[in-house]
Amino acid sequence: MLFDDEIDFEQNSSLNWRELSPDQLDIIDLQSVEEIKSCAQKGDSKAQHYLSVLYTQGTVLNQDFNLAYEWCMRSADQGGTAAMRSLAFLYKQGNGVTACDVKCFEWCLKAADEGDAAAMNNVGLFYLAGEGVIQDSIKGVEWMKQAGQCGYSQAYCNLARFYDSGEFLGQDTNLALHYHRLAAEMGNMQSQYDLGVIFYEGECVSQNFSKAIKYFELAAHQGHPDAYFNLGVIYAEGDGVQMNLPRAYAYLRFAEVLGAGDTHEALAEIREELSEEDIFQADFYFEELGRASEDEQDEWT
Numbered sequence: 001m002l003f004d005d006e007i008d009f010e011q012n013s014s015l016n017w018r019e020l021s022p023d024q025l026d027i028i029d030l031q032s033v034e035e036i037k038s039c040a041q042k043g044d045s046k047a048q049h050y051l052s053v054l055y056t057q058g059t060v061l062n063q064d065f066n067l068a069y070e071w072c073m074r075s076a077d078q079g080g081t082a083a084m085r086s087l088a089f090l091y092k093q094g095n096g097v098t099a100c101d102v103k104c105f106e107w108c109l110k111a112a113d114e115g116d117a118a119a120m121n122n123v124g125l126f127y128l129a130g131e132g133v134i135q136d137s138i139k140g141v142e143w144m145k146q147a148g149q150c151g152y153s154q155a156y157c158n159l160a161r162f163y164d165s166g167e168f169l170g171q172d173t174n175l176a177l178h179y180h181r182l183a184a185e186m187g188n189m190q191s192q193y194d195l196g197v198i199f200y201e202g203e204c205v206s207q208n209f210s211k212a213i214k215y216f217e218l219a220a221h222q223g224h225p226d227a228y229f230n231l232g233v234i235y236a237e238g239d240g241v242q243m244n245l246p247r248a249y250a251y252l253r254f255a256e257v258l259g260a261g262d263t264h265e266a267l268a269e270i271r272e273e274l275s276e277e278d279i280f281q282a283d284f285y286f287e288e289l290g291r292a293s294e295d296e297q298d299e300w301t
């Protein structure tokens with residue numbers, strides 16, 4: 001079973017580094033690294049950025065923040081917005097360069113002005129927090145809304161969480177619900193999960209187990225461990241559904257595989273009540289969940 005951003009090596013024996021995201025570069029071979037170096041030396045902006053990422057990661061190449069900064073700057077100077085965001089991160093962390101929130105903000109803003117949606121989100125965050133720029137909630141919200149409109153669902157999710165918690169923005173549960181719904185419709189796993197919690201607990205809305213299950217299932221199919229855990233609890237207790245201990249056991253097993261906490265005790269309690277036939281059924285449900293998770297993630301990626 002493959003989860004988000006995983007590569008099937010059996011089906012991808014020769015990987016093209018240009019098709020990988022920066023987060024996937026730690027799987028490339030030395031031949032690809034040499035190709036990236038060669039292309040970077042010839043002025044290829046993407047190769048320059050990826051070489052910077054490799055030096056930052058320190059997995060395939062020895063970590064060297066000075067070289068990471070140098071190659072990232074070369075790519076950014078050519079207009080590479082992803083490199084601009086990476087450069088902002090280097091300034092934020094003080095890796096290869098003196099830490100500077102102002103420079104961090106400036107590079108994010110430059111990328112945002114070039115249409116980079118992730119950078120728009122970051123600019124919004126900086127305005128809300130007042131880091132590297134004078135705090136301005138109105139500009140922060142506008143930049144994050146623009147990021148969402150450009151397809152960056154995490155910006156909507158961030159806005160929803162800020163309105164829900166009251167951090168940076170005045171607490172407004174209606175706006176929190178609005179932005180979570182926008183993000184969830186775009187496939188944002190965290191907002192799907194948060195909506196599940198909202199409807200399950202009846203937070204700022206009428207309690208609705210059917211909607212809670214809907215959103216938990218959407219998040220679970222994208223690999224959210226706590227969504228699987230909550231579905232296990234729902235089927236174990238019969239909240240809005242007919243109690244089904246084999247299905248509950250399967251959901252909790254899946255949650256455990258994905259690293260959710262507090263599963264051991266819940267699994268042990270249900271296991272004591274299962275017959276051999278129930279265990280067989282639970283195994284079937286578990287395999288069924290694996291297939292559904294793969295298919296669902298293919299839709300979102």
